[in-house]
Amino acid sequence: MPGRTTHQTTRQILVATVVGAAVLVSSFGLYQWQRYQEELTQAERSLRSTASLLAEHTARTFEVAKAVLRVVVNLHDEAAEQGYDRHTVHGFLKTVHGGSPVFKAIGWVDATGNRTASSLFADPPPLNVADQEQFRVHRDGTAAADQVYVPAPVFSNLLNAKILSVSMRLNDRGRGFGGIAGGVVDPDYFTGVFRGVETRPSDVMTLFRRDGMILARQPTDDALLGTSLAGRRFMTEIVASAPTGAFHAWGLSDGAERIIGYATVPGSGFIVTVASTYRELFAEFWRSFAFASGHLGLALFALVAGAWSLIRQTRRRDQLAADLRRSEARFRDLAESSSDWFWETDDQNRFIWLSASVEQASGVSPEWHYGKSRIDFSDQPQSVPGAWDNHLRCIEERRPFQDFEYLRRGPNDDRWIRTSGVPVFDETGRYRGYRGSGRDVTELRRAEERLRDAVESIPGGFLMFNPDGRLAYVNANSAKYVPEMAAMDRIGDTFEEILRRTLAERLIHDAHDDPEAWLAWRLERHRAANGSTLVHYEKRVVEVVEHPTREGGVIVLRFDVTERERAQEATLAAREAADNANRAKSEFLASMSHELRTPLNAVIGFGQLLQMPRGNALSQSQQEYCRHIVSSGQHLLALVDDVLDLAGIEAGQLKLSTERMAVADTLSGAVESIGAVAAKAGIAVELSLETTVSDVRADSQRLRQVLLNLLSNAIKYNRPGGSVSVSAREIEGTRVRILVADTGRGIPEDRASEIFTPFQRLGAEFTTIEGTGIGLSVCKLLVEAMDGRIGFESEPGRGSTFWIDLPVETAAALPEAAASAGSGTTINAPLANAGGYSLLYVEDNPLNLRLVEYLVETLPDVTMHSAASGQVGLELARAHRPDVIVLDLNLPEMNGFEILEQLRMHPDTKDIPVLALTASVMPNEVNDGLAAGFFRYLGKPINFDQFLAAIDAALRTRPVKPPEGGYQAAS
Numbered sequence: 001m002p003g004r005t006t007h008q009t010t011r012q013i014l015v016a017t018v019v020g021a022a023v024l025v026s027s028f029g030l031y032q033w034q035r036y037q038e039e040l041t042q043a044e045r046s047l048r049s050t051a052s053l054l055a056e057h058t059a060r061t062f063e064v065a066k067a068v069l070r071v072v073v074n075l076h077d078e079a080a081e082q083g084y085d086r087h088t089v090h091g092f093l094k095t096v097h098g099g100s101p102v103f104k105a106i107g108w109v110d111a112t113g114n115r116t117a118s119s120l121f122a123d124p125p126p127l128n129v130a131d132q133e134q135f136r137v138h139r140d141g142t143a144a145a146d147q148v149y150v151p152a153p154v155f156s157n158l159l160n161a162k163i164l165s166v167s168m169r170l171n172d173r174g175r176g177f178g179g180i181a182g183g184v185v186d187p188d189y190f191t192g193v194f195r196g197v198e199t200r201p202s203d204v205m206t207l208f209r210r211d212g213m214i215l216a217r218q219p220t221d222d223a224l225l226g227t228s229l230a231g232r233r234f235m236t237e238i239v240a241s242a243p244t245g246a247f248h249a250w251g252l253s254d255g256a257e258r259i260i261g262y263a264t265v266p267g268s269g270f271i272v273t274v275a276s277t278y279r280e281l282f283a284e285f286w287r288s289f290a291f292a293s294g295h296l297g298l299a300l301f302a303l304v305a306g307a308w309s310l311i312r313q314t315r316r317r318d319q320l321a322a323d324l325r326r327s328e329a330r331f332r333d334l335a336e337s338s339s340d341w342f343w344e345t346d347d348q349n350r351f352i353w354l355s356a357s358v359e360q361a362s363g364v365s366p367e368w369h370y371g372k373s374r375i376d377f378s379d380q381p382q383s384v385p386g387a388w389d390n391h392l393r394c395i396e397e398r399r400p401f402q403d404f405e406y407l408r409r410g411p412n413d414d415r416w417i418r419t420s421g422v423p424v425f426d427e428t429g430r431y432r433g434y435r436g437s438g439r440d441v442t443e444l445r446r447a448e449e450r451l452r453d454a455v456e457s458i459p460g461g462f463l464m465f466n467p468d469g470r471l472a473y474v475n476a477n478s479a480k481y482v483p484e485m486a487a488m489d490r491i492g493d494t495f496e497e498i499l500r501r502t503l504a505e506r507l508i509h510d511a512h513d514d515p516e517a518w519l520a521w522r523l524e525r526h527r528a529a530n531g532s533t534l535v536h537y538e539k540r541v542v543e544v545v546e547h548p549t550r551e552g553g554v555i556v557l558r559f560d561v562t563e564r565e566r567a568q569e570a571t572l573a574a575r576e577a578a579d580n581a582n583r584a585k586s587e588f589l590a591s592m593s594h595e596l597r598t599p600l601n602a603v604i605g606f607g608q609l610l611q612m613p614r615g616n617a618l619s620q621s622q623q624e625y626c627r628h629i630v631s632s633g634q635h636l637l638a639l640v641d642d643v644l645d646l647a648g649i650e651a652g653q654l655k656l657s658t659e660r661m662a663v664a665d666t667l668s669g670a671v672e673s674i675g676a677v678a679a680k681a682g683i684a685v686e687l688s689l690e691t692t693v694s695d696v697r698a699d700s701q702r703l704r705q706v707l708l709n710l711l712s713n714a715i716k717y718n719r720p721g722g723s724v725s726v727s728a729r730e731i732e733g734t735r736v737r738i739l740v741a742d743t744g745r746g747i748p749e750d751r752a753s754e755i756f757t758p759f760q761r762l763g764a765e766f767t768t769i770e771g772t773g774i775g776l777s778v779c780k781l782l783v784e785a786m787d788g789r790i791g792f793e794s795e796p797g798r799g800s801t802f803w804i805d806l807p808v809e810t811a812a813a814l815p816e817a818a819a820s821a822g823s824g825t826t827i828n829a830p831l832a833n834a835g836g837y838s839l840l841y842v843e844d845n846p847l848n849l850r851l852v853e854y855l856v857e858t859l860p861d862v863t864m865h866s867a868a869s870g871q872v873g874l875e876l877a878r879a880h881r882p883d884v885i886v887l888d889l890n891l892p893e894m895n896g897f898e899i900l901e902q903l904r905m906h907p908d909t910k911d912i913p914v915l916a917l918t919a920s921v922m923p924n925e926v927n928d929g930l931a932a933g934f935f936r937y938l939g940k941p942i943n944f945d946q947f948l949a950a951i952d953a954a955l956r957t958r959p960v961k962p963p964e965g966g967y968q969a970a971s
């Protein structure tokens with residue numbers, strides 16, 4: 001839009017400029033043309049009058065010439081009559097000639113053309129002019145008798161120039177032609193005549209005869225004199241339009257353009273022309289024309305420059321106007337799109353303008369405000385007390401005001417308005433009113449109120465500190481929930497001032513010892529403002545939560561947490577008691593285990609020894625007793641193991657190491673282990689496996705324990721001649737279910753729920769079937785610890801099927817070699833390096849010593865030595881460097897771990913494998929032992945097979961040794 005107007009204006013200015021220039025140029029041209037025409041007319045007129053003047057002069061000249069020739073004619077006649085001699089004639093002629101400046105010479109010729117008298121000579125040289133024009137016209141009578149005839153100029157040898165002559169006919173005393181009187185016109189004469197007329201330097205003046213013959217010319221040009229211009233058009237016109245006139249000619253002899261004025265010479269009919277060049281005629285005109293043109297050029301330049309500057313100004317103005325419009329539009333848009341609005345009042349504080357956004361923002365149109373003053377639609381009392389007075393005073397004093405809030409009573413509803421304004425003065429400094437912006441803060445106020453309600457409903461203290469650190473707000477509940485602080489929290493005080501007041505009153509228990517230190521700590525916490533702090537008052541505990549505000553202030557929340565703190569303290573105490581109890585229980589279990597195993601070790605061990613086929617065979621009944629001793633001992637050991645196992649698991653001491661396991665291997669291993677028992681009971685155990693059962697993730701030892709338990713139950717609670725079938729199948733691809741089914745008595749339905757409860761035997765306690773009622777409970781704990789499940793189905797009288805589900809191993813399978821690497825030593829493998837080996841057993845219990853002695857005796861080529869204390873054991877070891885050392889851990893003075901350390905430190909003994917043989921078999925004890933570096937960690941009572949296998953493995957690590965004889969027991 002602005003661009004278009006600018007273009008239009010520019011075009012208009014250009015058009016006006018062009019038109020103005022055209023008018024200027026054309027009027028200038030017209031004026032100059034008129035001037036030119038005037039000049040031309042003037043020039044023609046002046047040339048005409050010059051020509052006329054010349055014509056008159058010429059006429060007079062010819063008058064004079066004629067008069068002189070008449071005198072000459074009369075002299076001729078008189079001389080003829082009087083018979084004057086030549087000298088007399090000459091004298092007269094000379095006299096006449098002297099009185100006439102026109103002629104160069106005068107005289108006459110006779111009828112034959114011979115010169116007979118001359119004013120120049122008394123005795124003139126012979127000259128015949130019979131063939132000359134003037135002679136002929138007079139002789140032939142072509143010319144009038146008493147008229148002067150002017151012939152064409154002819155070349156005169158005497159004067160060496162073309163000369164103009166005049167002549168008159170002489171009569172021979174009435175007898176006819178008697179010659180001619182003539183005179184040679186002085187060429188300078190005409191020049192003088194022409195010069196007498198005011199002319200221009202390049203003017204050409206010419207005297208013509210009517211037939212076009214050039215008689216005289218100024219400037220003189222002999223070549224032209226005597227030539228005829230007859231037939232030339234202008235000649236015809238001149239002759240026709242005489243007596244005077246003017247015409248324009250181009251291309252005359254000198255090629256210059258000229259204006260030619262002409263006039264007829266009175267009396268003779270000759271024509272005189274005056275030719276002036278345009279250049280000279282109009283020199284003045286062209287000078288003034290050039291001068292005027294210069295002015296015109298200046299005027300045009302001024303016009304164009306003016307137009308140009310006007311266009312520039314227009315453009316600039318339009319640009320400014322466009323800028324102004326744009327900035328106006330910008331401000332209008334801002335004003336319209338803003339949620340604020342803008343307003344102006346007159347000097348009476350009445351609204352005269354509001355931006356349209358007021359309607360959108362506050363629901364009332366701008367027009368509604370017009371003519372009203374702010375106070376007219378306000379409800380004064382609702383505002384903050386004194387606020388209106390301040391505001392009105394502000395306006396009275398013409399000061400700016402900021403964020404004045406008032407309630408506007410509108411046509412529909414009441415709105416809270418916040419407004420700011422500045423006074424406006426005109427150029428003369430006169431007050432015109434106010435101008436400013438407004439905002440609807442109703443929602444803000446409501447939100448504030450809601451916030452205040454929320455803050456007031458907090459069941460505790462809420463305090464807000466401004467960025468300047470001063471208390472700005474405190475809720476009423478603060479005094480209610482923390483009454484100590486009621487008188488302390490004063491609006492406007494800093495946190496430190498409040499704290500110091502509180503400390504002066506000795507309200508805070510925590511601060512009694514060192515108030516300044518506590519204050520410094522507390523202020524630091526307040527400054528950090530990012531967490532909660534417990535403050536102990538005399539009667540209550542208060543949790544103070546501090547949080548920074550966006551502006552840099554701090555919100556402080558205070559809650560009475562006395563109850564909670566007390567409860568927490570009680571809980572802590574309870575937990576500590578429980579931990580202590582737990583620790584005591586673990587210690588009790590460990591010592592129980594040790595104390596029970598040590599005698600059992602002897603009981604079972606010696607019982608087994610007795611059963612061994614040795615020299616002194618037992619009687620039948622002794623063998624029977626011996627079996628009872630061993631089986632009861634083993635039963636007791638199983639009971640101890642189970643109870644400890646269960647207790648350990650329940651005490652959280654179960655540590656599993658799960659790994660990928662092939663179900664088939666595990667099952668066949670378990671079935672094989674139980675084989676002897678099953679055979680003894682006369683129960684057939686069959687294993688049926690689906691070919692594709694995934695590997696499971698489980699702890700191999702614990703899974704084996706569970707399987708053996710289930711299998712032994714299936715055998716124990718079977719019927720004579722019954723069977724057990726073991727199988728496995730995959731369920732849903734995520735689990736493998738192992739089933740152990742028997743053909744026994746089944747489980748009564750009403751007691752099924754008790755089966756996994758410890759010590760519940762479901763009536764089996766009244767039978768001869770041995771058991772403790774713990775096995776299944778342990779199974780359940782173990783299976784669940786391996787992420788599995790255990791359950792059963794039973795048909796009383798027909799049999800039961802126990803099952804366990806284990807998760808399928810999802811990780812990639814191990815390579816074959818690695819998987820089989822841990823298969824371990826088989827018990828019955830032959831001893832390595834049978835030959836001279838020695839074994840040192842350090843044990844303070846003589847029963848155990850004996851037992852091991854007997855066991856070692858069964859090994860060929862192994863000599864045993866023993867020591868009852870650690871010190872002796874070490875000395876023996878260093879002296880004899882045995883191939884394997886077996887250590888009891890519970891020794892007086894120096895325990896097994898210390899002995900091991902000493903052995904490892906000595907170069908002679910550091911490589912000897914050391915086995916621990918101990919009654920300390922709680923899982924954590926075993927782990928500690930292996931970590932310390934024992935080759936094997938074996939429990940008491942001694943498991944013979946395990947013991948012998950461990951000895952075998954240890955000896956395999958030794959180099960071959962020759963049999964050795966001299967090796968004395970240290971005891």
Ligand code: ADP
Pocket residue numbers: 713714717718742744745746747755760761762763764765770771772773774775776777800
């Ligand atoms: P225990 O066998 O030592 O008594 P368990 O925890 O292994 O203890 O078993 C608990 C009880 O569940 C057993 O006493 C027995 O009454 C019953 N029970 C276990 N397995 C079977 C089974 N296969 N058939 C019948 N009853 C069983």
